[in-house]
Structure formats: structure tokens, C-alpha cells
Amino acid sequence: MTSREGGAEAPGRRAGRPGWKLTQEGVVFALAVVLFALFALTLDKFLTAGNLVALVRSVAILGILGLGMGLVVIGRGIDLAMVATMVVSVSWILALSDTGMPLGTALLIGFAFAVAVGFASGILIAYATIPAIFTTLAMGLIVYGSGRAWLFQVDVQNTPANSEFFNFLAQATVLGIPMMIVAFAVLAVIVWALLKWTRFGRFVYATGDNPSAARVAGIPTRYLMVAQYVITAIIAYLAGLIMAAANSGMSTRVYNSTMIYDVLLVVVLGGIGLSGGRGGVRNVLVGTLLVGVLLNGMTIFDIPYTQQNLIKSVILLIAIVIDSIVNPRDEQTAQQEQGDI
Amino acid sequence: MAASETLTRLRYKYLPEHLLGELLTKRWIDNVVPFFALIVAIIVFGTLIPDFFSASSLADFGRQVAEFGLIVLGLSIVMMSGGIDLSVASIFTLSVLVSLIGTNVEAWPTPLVILVTLALGAVCGAINGYLVGYLRLRAFLTTLVTLIIFRSIYDILFLSMSTAIISGFPDSDLLFFIGEGDVLGIPFSLLVAAIIAIVWHVVLSRMRPGWRLTAVGGARRSAHNAGIKVRRTVFFAYVWSGLLCSIAGFLFAARLGSTGADTGVGLEVSALTAAVLGGNSIGGGRGSVAKAVMGAVLVLLLTNSLVNLGVSGPITSTILGVVLLLAVFIDMRWLKHRNRLLAKVYVSPAYLTLPPAPDTTAPGSPYALNDKLRNVEIIGLGEIEGPEDVILDRDDNLYCGTRLGDIVRFFGPDHKRSEIFAHIGGHPLGMAFDRAGNLLVCIGGMGLYQVAPDKTVTKLTDETNRSWMSVVDDSRLRLADDLDIAPDGRVFFSEATIRYEQEDWATDALESRPSGRMIVYDPKRNYTHTDIPKIIFANGVCMCRDGQSFLFAESWTCSILRYWFDGPKKGKTERVISDLPGYPDNINRASDGNYWMALLGMRTPALDLAMRMPGFRRRMARRVAPDQWLYPNINTGCVVKFNDKGEILESLWDLGGENHPMITSMREHRGWLYLGGVSNNRIGRYRIPGADPNWCGQDDYWGPAT
Known part of the structure; x- marks a missing residue:
């Protein structure tokens, strides 16, 4: 818990508190463990195999989306269109393959669609300098609306029966671990390596920490932003495939749920500061763990869906409050031409 | 062509x-x-x-x-x-x-x-x-x-x-x-x-x-x-x-x-x-x-x-x-x-033809070059910034405005000691004494102010009537420039331009567009009204001795005009001089019945030609940094004396502007001519040969103190 990932280190440390070892990440991790133990001890249904699988499933998809969200948040962006991209690209694949198109082609089209969405968001954010939060909010609307209007007609798309691809994703195991978890782990490793070992990752940290300084230093921040949103869209697409496999279909209702806020919750709770430049994959993992345990516990306690939303959003609010206290914004750079929103 | x-x-x-x-x-x-x-x-x-x-x-x-x-x-x-x-x-x-x-x-x-x-x-x-x-x-x-x-x-x-x-x-x-x-x-x-x-x-x-x-x-x-x-x-x-x-x-x-x-x-x-x-x-x-x-x-x-x-x-x-x-x-x-x-689009130069500039080198020309203003006495060197206008009272005290928003008073008769007479907050650009001895001041960006002998500052006016066809809100005084007071107490003052602030006067010069005006303020009715609109940089104002008219300078057309506010020719404007070799600034009365006028800068053939090419000037304004523009030659100071008919009588120069570049005002007092400049850090004092050593402008105009 004491060392942080490379680029995150310097700005995260504040002078005057050399003895401070307790990071948000550590607290959240401990909290998750405690909650897990608590649930395991008090709820007899919690430690059942079926429940753990359910937990893992919900966790895996949230976690994958969190990886993408974490990446853009580190680069001082945000992507509220992730869920829309996920739902629409995968629903379209399923709708296409339903019309008889070979699955491979459909997958390719879906991939291209997701990349196009990420590219469009990136261009609007980087070149048209529309604030990311606006762009992606509107982009979510546009993607979902046009998907419902033109790409597919029914609410729920089922995966093609006997599709080897989806069966593989849903049922195969590696060393007894379900494919979903493996996919999450692989993606986590890839994103971790991307952030830690590549120039791209370093630049993302630099841009997130101080965009104008990064730009002055010669980092191609605009390309970088576009690349971030494209990567996020691709991750959303992959998450969608796994979700479709797990649920044997994709429901467009997912878009209308508060899933995107769960993803944000994962990222913010895990300790990736919204002011950018801080955190890493480990924060996403920890956040995912806590949110997963929390969601699962609430489901077992039989808390109605609406009240779950209330609880989650209040927790998110508290997390944001704490985040803004722990990672205060730089007054000098906060209010820019598009205002401080 | x-x-x-x-x-x-x-x-x-x-x-x-x-x-x-x-x-x-x-x-x-x-x-x-x-x-x-x-x-x-x-x-x-x-x-x-x-x-x-x-x-x-x-x-x-x-x-x-x-x-x-x-x-x-x-x-x-x-x-x-x-x-x-x-x-x-x-x-x-x-x-x-x-x-x-x-x-x-x-x-x-x-x-x-x-x-x-x-x-x-x-x-x-x-x-x-x-x-x-x-x-x-x-x-x-x-x-x-x-x-x-x-x-x-x-x-x-x-x-x-x-x-x-x-x-x-x-x-x-x-x-x-x-x-x-x-x-x-x-x-x-x-x-x-x-x-x-x-x-x-x-x-x-x-x-x-x-x-x-x-x-x-x-x-x-x-x-x-x-x-x-x-x-x-x-x-x-x-x-x-x-x-x-x-x-x-x-x-x-x-x-x-x-x-x-x-x-x-x-x-x-x-x-x-x-x-x-x-x-x-x-x-x-x-x-x-x-x-x-x-x-x-x-x-x-x-x-x-x-x-x-x-x-x-x-x-x-x-x-x-x-x-x-x-x-x-x-x-x-x-x-x-x-x-x-x-x-890009705000600067919008207009078309302007200037008559040929008079030859200053020809023998016998009233504009004959000299260096009479080179070695004049210097007052307040380094103590003041930007004395655009200077004025003296009956007790030989010298007043000038400064860029810092003050009116500084140098005590007569030697003008060695000084004090801040009043702080108004804007750059004083024109000054005149009224009958009661109050000092009336035009302040760039603020309007017309009065400083009483006991140093109390009063705002007289800062707005005039809004003209309905003007897009720019011209009710507010933006660049009140110079003033003079009619015998009945009415204050006639010029506003150089309604389109620019004081520091952008050079941009207005580049435009040479009729956006200045003459405004009258009547203290009896506390009423302000625009009398003459559409002047191409209205500048100095000076009452004529007939008590019915005043002279004013239209800087960018290099001319002096006369306006009758009373009498049989009321409301008429006449051009008195229209071919000055430079751009006129303040005008003041001389002891011998003539008038002094300061030229803030000299014309140049290139700029005169550019005045007939508005497109060229617009391109210049868009593409070239302001310090690279064509400017009036403000490195040479000049004061000329002229009479009622518009004849130039004599000229005083400081070629190269070593002591007095860009002279914007002069005031005759007891045989001396005091020189001010909007960008200078000094006031000059020139002994006028043969001038009445007892003549005081305030006494001459308002009569001796009662």
C-alpha cells in the first residue's frame, strides 16, 4: 500500500505528512474485506457457490468497464457514454447475426461501431474542445437513440443459440476459473501494462496531471485524448460481449439503469482522483471488489432496486466529497475557458 | 485612377x-x-x-x-x-x-x-x-x-x-x-x-x-x-x-x-x-x-x-x-x-484625402524649420508623467495633468516646488479656468470635472444625449479631450472619438473616421448636449475674442474649424485652416490677439497616401502588429501661431524631438510659453521674444481678479 504506481507518485504525495501510509486504496480494500467477512459470517446464503458466481459476474463486468473509465479519468476525462456504447454495439451484433449474418462479420461491425463512437467522442473533446462530460453525456443519448431507432427494434436481443463463441465466453474455464474472470484479469493486466510500461501510459498520467504543461512539454495531448476514448469504447465493447454471453443476451434496459454511475463509483471509490493523473489499475480492482460486495450484499438483504440506487448514489456522493478533500483541485487551473464544471 | x-x-x-x-x-x-x-x-x-x-x-x-x-x-x-x-x-x-x-x-x-x-x-x-x-x-x-x-x-x-x-x-x-x-x-x-x-x-x-x-x-x-x-x-x-x-x-x-x-x-x-x-x-x-x-x-x-x-x-x-x-x-x-x-473587424478605416502639405523648407515659409524649442527651460523633469495640458493662474502657479490621474500644481514664480492639487483618477486632457477661478478639466474616460480653488472635486457631466442612429452607446463620454468656456459660462468641450479609449488614439488615427464630436455643457441648466457630431478626432478648443464662436481642431484632417454658437452666424461651421503640415492638438489665445496651436505630430507622405487607401490600412491593422503601423511622425514637436484668418505667422520647432516630442499643448503666460506633451515627463518654458511680460490668460479673458 505504500508505493504507488509510477506516474501517480509525485503529485499524490503531500509534503508535511511523511508518516501517512493509509491510502484510500488501502482503506477501501480493508473495508471490502471486512464487509465480505461480515456477509460471509452473518448471511448463510452469501458463501454459496451460486452466490459467489453471481457476485463474480456482476463484479467482472463492472470491473472491465471500470478499467476503461479509470483510464480516461486518469487522463482527466470522463466517459459517460460507455454503457450506451456497450449496449448498442453488442445489441447490433446480436441483431445482425439474428438476420443470418455470420457472427464473425457481425462482431467486426460491432467493433467498428464502438471504435467509431470512441473516435467521435475523442475528436469532439480534443479538437472541438467540448467538455468531456458534455460530449459523452450527449454521445450516450445519440448512440442509444440512434441504436434504438435504426439498428435494432426489440428491447432484448438474445445471443444466437449454439453459438460457440458465446458459449465459450459463458462456460469455459481456465484452471477452474470462469472465463469472465479470466477475461477481466487479462484486460486488467493489459491496461496495467499499458499504463505502466508504455509511453502512452506515461503520457496519459502527464496529461491528466497538468494538461497544459503536458502540451507545452511536447506531448501530443490531442491524439492522446482521442486514443483514450477509442480504448474506452473498445473496452466497453468487450464488456458488452461478456455481458451478453453471461446473460445469453443484451437488454437495452441496461442503458436506462444506473450502471454508468456504478462504474464511476468503482473508479472514485477505488481512489482514482477525478482531477486526473493519479491512481491505476489496482485502484480499479479494489473499487470493484467493494462495489461488488456491496451490491451483492444489498441484493441478498433483499433491498428493493430503487433503494439500492439511493444507497449507491449517496455512497458515490460521499466518495466524491472525500475525493475532493483528499485530492483538492488546483485553483489555478480549475476554471478554464469552459468553466469549472 | x-x-x-x-x-x-x-x-x-x-x-x-x-x-x-x-x-x-x-x-x-x-x-x-x-x-x-x-x-x-x-x-x-x-x-x-x-x-x-x-x-x-x-x-x-x-x-x-x-x-x-x-x-x-x-x-x-x-x-x-x-x-x-x-x-x-x-x-x-x-x-x-x-x-x-x-x-x-x-x-x-x-x-x-x-x-x-x-x-x-x-x-x-x-x-x-x-x-x-x-x-x-x-x-x-x-x-x-x-x-x-x-x-x-x-x-x-x-x-x-x-x-x-x-x-x-x-x-x-x-x-x-x-x-x-x-x-x-x-x-x-x-x-x-x-x-x-x-x-x-x-x-x-x-x-x-x-x-x-x-x-x-x-x-x-x-x-x-x-x-x-x-x-x-x-x-x-x-x-x-x-x-x-x-x-x-x-x-x-x-x-x-x-x-x-x-x-x-x-x-x-x-x-x-x-x-x-x-x-x-x-x-x-x-x-x-x-x-x-x-x-x-x-x-x-x-x-x-x-x-x-x-x-x-x-x-x-x-x-x-x-x-x-x-x-x-x-x-x-x-x-x-x-x-x-x-x-479583426472592428478597425474600419475610412477614405480621406488630405490637401498637399505645405513646404516647410521653402525660404520665407511660415513653417520654416528651426530649433527654437530645443534648449528651453525644463520644469518638473521626471516628476510628472504625461502633462497633456498645462495652465497657469493669476498667481503664476502652473497646473498640469498626469497619467496617474492627478493634477499637479507647481508653485510660481520659479516652479521648483510642486504638490498634488487634486486626484481625480483619470488622465486630465484639457483644462480651463472659469470666471470664478474653478479649474475645469476634461478627463479621458471619465468626463468633465471641476476642481474648486479649495481643491474640492465635482463631477460636472459624464454623459450626453444618446443619438438614436449610433450603434455604439454614445451617451457616455469616452474620451473628453479639451474644453473652453464661453463668456456666459457654457462649457464647450470636445470628445475625440466614441469608438476608442484614450490609449487607442493611434487606432483612431488609422481609421480617420468621423467619430468625434463637440459637446456643450450648460452649468445653469445642468444640461449636456452634442452640438457638432461627426468630427474626425475633435481636439483642441479655444474661444475666439468675439464671444460668439470658438476654434476647434480636427486632428486627422489637419484642419482648424470655427463654430459660431451665438450671434448672426449661429450654428455655422467654417474651415479656417485645412492644410496644416501636422496634426493639430490644443489651441490657446496668444497675448498679441492671435492663437497658438500645438501640432502633436507631422504628416508623412506615406501616411497621406495611405489615407486614400482604406483597404490597405485595414490589411495593415489586421496583419501587422500595432507597433509596426504607419503613424504620424510624433518625434517632432511643433508649435505655430496663427491669426483669425487662418494665416500662419510663425513656427517653433524641436526637430527630432529631443526635448519636446509630441507637443500637445502650450500656454502663454507673462512672456513665456509653457509646453506640455501627452507622453513627456517634463514641461518646457520658452521665452517669447517681444511678448507682453505682464499678460495673463486668465486676466485677459475673464478680467482682473475682483
């Missing part, structure tokens, strides 16, 4: 190209695009949709505009403060529910319901305000989360209350009137909304709280430095937003009497689109009620019409998303490039 030049002349005379730049400086220019978009939308949808203009559909539309408009207004207020409030949709929905619980379930009296609903809105707004204002959270994300929180509360309450709400029925005439009634054919709720909008318009545009709000949105740091309580201002912006949303919610509840699971879903995006589409900037600081109203009507028109035309929900939301992105994009670009565009 002649034909094409005539064309150029006509083009620049009749094509009002400067208006484009002036329009761009107007605050309301932001509204033009939304306004025309609204007109187009009304025409298009009005023709596409049958019964669009029928009374019932208009009334229904009006009620919807009232509710939606209030929400957009609330959001716009928050946006003006530099934040954003997405929770408006949920506060609205929650208010609808609480109103319905009050009326249908609890059967409270209507005023109580209103009170409870408004309190709810205020509390929700206060939560947002506290989080964003005092805890300094990010507005967008925070209100996005409170949007879900309030929405979840709504969902929870709605599940348990929906049956009770449907089964209950309110029995209140007042409630019915609020929901369905109208006053003189105008729906009651629309009336309420209109009154609220008008009140907010007044608050935002005419009152201090509104100015503070926009100041905080425009630049938080500067607002803080100016002493505005930033956090409290932001807090109350959210409270007001919550209140307005709850009013909208109550009106909605009163109108429909029911609510559903999808009430208010996605409303935040519509409201946001409306606010941005109307022209409220997401960066804060720029916005108005009119913009909010236009945006609200536009978006409601769009969504209602799309529903009417049978467009499906998803497509409508796609269109809304695209419109939102487009509006934000245009807003960002506009904000970013507005000033750049303005800087």
Missing part, C-alpha cells in the same frame, strides 16, 4: 462597414442566432403541423412553456454563476410528487401545499449549493449524483403513494384556477412564469445581486478579489434554481393532477439543451433571462413538434443530443473567437 478612386471614396462613404464591429461589441449580439432559429422553427413547424396556431394548442403550449421555462431559467441562473445543475429534473419531479401528495392524499389547503413544495425545492437546491458552493465539489458530477438521489427518493415514494394519489381528488377552486385558469386569455401559469422571468431579468441586468452572480461566473478569482462572497453567491444560485424548479413542479401538478414513473426522465438533458441553445455559456458569466426563454421555447417547440410529427422517442432523443452537442460547440467556438473576430 480618378474613377477607381471615386469608387473607393463612394464605397467607404456609403457602406457602413464599421457597424459590423460595433454590433459585435453589443452584449445582445449573442441572442441573434437563437432568435432567428426560433423564428425559423416557428415558421417551419407552424406550416408542418396542423392546428399549430389554434387557441387551445397555443394555451397548452403556453402552460408547458411556463413549466419548462422556469426549469431552464433555474438552470441558466446556475450556469451564469459558473456551475451547472443537472438535478433540476429530479427536483421538479419530486416537487410534482410532493404537491400531489399534499393535494390528493393529505388534502392540505393549497397555500400550504405551495409552501411545502417551495420549501422542498429550496432544501434540494441548498443541498446542491452547499456541496458545490461551500465544499467546492465539481458541479456537473455532483448534481448528476444528486439527480439520481432525488430521483431514487421519488421512485421510492412514488411506489408507495401512487395508488393514493390516483384515488384522491383535490377539491380546490384555487388549485383548479392555477392549473387550468387564465387571465385575459393568458394561461395563469404562463403569467406566473412571465412575472418571475421579468423579475429575474431586472435582478440580473439591473441589480447588484445579479451583477455579483454574473461576476462570479465570469471570473471567480476576480470576483473574490473584488470582495464578492463567492461561495455564498454560488450557494444561492442553486437555491434559486431549486425554488424555480419546485414552482414548475407545482404548476405541473396543478395542471395534470397525476404523475407517472417516467415523469421528468431525461428532462435535465432537454433543459440543458435549451439553456445552451438559448446562448447561455456553459463557462458561466454570460447569460440572460431572454436567452433562457428563447432556448426553452425552441426546445419545447422542437420536441413537441417531433412528437406531433410521429417521430419516435429514440430519434427525438438522438436529435436532442446532436442539438446539445452542436449548441455547446458553437458556444465554445463563439466564446473563443468572438474577441479575435472583433479585433
